[in-house]
Amino acid sequence: MSAPSDASGRLAGVNPFDVPTITLDELPADAILLDVREAHEWAAGHVAGARHIPMNSVPATLTHEPGELGDGNRIFVICAMGGRSAQVTGWLVRQGYDATNVAGGMHAWEDSGRPMTSETGQPPTVL
Secondary structure, three states: OOOOEOOOOOEOOOOOOOOOEEOHHHOOOOOEEEEOOOHHHHHHOEOOOOEEOOHHHHHHHHHHOHHHHOOOOOEEEEOOOOHHHHHHHHHHHHOOOOEEEEOOHHHHHHHOOOOOEOOOOOOOOOO
C-alpha cells in the first residue's frame, strides 16, 4: 500500500475536492481522528486522543502497521485547514478505508473553542 508523491510531496493522483467531507458540527463525539499535520504543528496544538501520522508517512505507516487505524471504523482526517487531510482522505478511500475529511481542519477546531492540548508547555495553538 504505497502511493507515489509528486514533486511537492503530495500524494499523487488524489483530487482533494472529491472526497467525503463533514463539518465539525457533524463530527461524532466518538470519532477516530487522524491528524496528518507535521510534527511541529501537532506539538503546538492538537485534539487529545487523536492519532498523529504526518501526511507523507501515511502510506508507509499503514503498510507496516495496517491495524494502526482500527478495524473498519470510520476515520476522520484532519490537518490545519483541510487541504492535506482531503488528499489523505482520497488516498485512504481508494485503499478501502472508510475515511472522511474534516472541513476547516484544526483552524476551525480552534475557532470553535473546542479543547486542545499541546506538547510544548505553552497554551495550545494551531500553526
